[in-house]
Amino acid sequence: MKLQxxxxxxxxxxxxxxxxxxxxxxxxxxxxxxTYQSSGETADALASEIxxxxxxxxxxxxxxxxxxxxxxxxxxxxxxxxxVDILVNNAGVLRLGDVSELSMEDFDLTVNVNVRAVFAAxxxxxxxxxxxxxxxxxxSTNADRMPFAGGAVYAMSKSALKGLVQGLSRDLxxxxxxxxxxxxxxxxxxxxxxxxxFASSQHGLMAIKRHGTPEEIAGMVAYLASxxxxxxxxxxxxxxxxxxx
Numbered sequence: 001m002k003l004q005x006x007x008x009x010x011x012x013x014x015x016x017x018x019x020x021x022x023x024x025x026x027x028x029x030x031x032x033x034x035t036y037q038s039s040g041e042t043a044d045a046l047a048s049e050i051x052x053x054x055x056x057x058x059x060x061x062x063x064x065x066x067x068x069x070x071x072x073x074x075x076x077x078x079x080x081x082x083x084v085d086i087l088v089n090n091a092g093v094l095r096l097g098d099v100s101e102l103s104m105e106d107f108d109l110t111v112n113v114n115v116r117a118v119f120a121a122x123x124x125x126x127x128x129x130x131x132x133x134x135x136x137x138x139x140s141t142n143a144d145r146m147p148f149a150g151g152a153v154y155a156m157s158k159s160a161l162k163g164l165v166q167g168l169s170r171d172l173x174x175x176x177x178x179x180x181x182x183x184x185x186x187x188x189x190x191x192x193x194x195x196x197x198f199a200s201s202q203h204g205l206m207a208i209k210r211h212g213t214p215e216e217i218a219g220m221v222a223y224l225a226s227x228x229x230x231x232x233x234x235x236x237x238x239x240x241x242x243x244x245x
Contacts, residue, residue, distance in 0.1 A: 001029035002028050002029065002222075003025060003029045003225060006030040006085040006086055006225075007033075007081045007082070007084050008030040008032045008033070008084075008085065009073075009087050009121075009125060010022050010088040010090055011035050011064050011090050011121060012035060012037075013032075013036065013043070013088075013090060014039045015042060016187070019046055019214065020214035020215045020218035021088055021217070021218040022050070022057060023046075023050065024218035025086065025218075025221070025222060027055070030085075031055075031058075033057070033073070034057070034060070035064065037063050037091075040061065043059035047059040060076070064117045065117060067116070070117060071120060071121070071123075071124040074121065074128070083128045083129065083130060085132065086133070087122060087125040087126075087134070088137075088225075089117075089118045089122070089138060092138065093114060094191055095109065095110050097150050098149060099152070107153055115161070115164075119164065122179075126175075131175060131176030132230070133178075134229075135177065135178070136180055136181075136225060137179075138184065138217070139158045139182065139184075140154070140184060141184065141185040141243045141244045143159040143161065143162055143181075144183070144244040162236045165181050165233075165236065166234045169233040178233035180232060180235045180237065182217060182220050182237055183236050183239065183240065184212060184240060185202075185212060185239070186202045186206075186212065186243070187213065187217060188212070188213060189214060192211070194211040199211065205243055206243045207241060207242025211241075212240070212241060216239065217239060
């Protein structure tokens with residue numbers, strides 16, 4: 001129970017890596033508020049599961065692309081629970097296609113959700129953080145390696161997070177707040193199922209030839225959220241089966 005008494009806020013927490021992260025942080029003792037966009041029944045079921053097991057979880061509807069909605073949700077959680085100790089920016093979008101195929105709407109959505117919304121959530125959360133606060137972004141190994149066509153804009157958005165955490169680590173270190181990225185490789189989720197035709201080509205690029213599990217990613221998030229990671233900041237940590245090796 002390394003996170004006993006901590007208040008965590010997770011964006012996009014109803015499914016996949018987000019849901020695994022919500023479960024893991026709650027299992028470590030944190031009170032976890034998480035957002036969802038459209039999967040209300042799934043989100044409510046997750047919160048009920050955690051509360052029934054003796055944890056504390058709260059599901060909040062907020063579109064990650066709606067800066068005002070996310071900021072309002074964070075402020076509400078801070079008011080209800082007395083602050084925010086851990087922010088996990090998990091919500092993200094994936095739009096693939098070459099430069100002739102992707103629309104400017106695809107580009108804008110990718111930047112708005114994967115970069116702008118991350119900065120906005122951080123800005124809102126750190127206003128409520130005390131010393132020992134943790135900011136953790138779910139990036140992508142594609143920030144370091146994009147070995148197939150069509151992923152330029154997605155890779156760009158995840159690369160932007162590397163510069164963001166490096167700079168913010170300097171800004172927030174005097175307050176005792178760490179800022180890091182977790183960069184998964186292929187993970188078995190709705191967005192990138194291990195059973196898809198695309199999976200085998202991804203495995204051919206990897207040292208460990210399988211998809212990761214959401215729980216494996218959540219384990220690294222839990223480490224960065226813990227007191228043990230107090231000396232880790234400004235880092236982008238790959239957990240990708242050797243995809244970028």
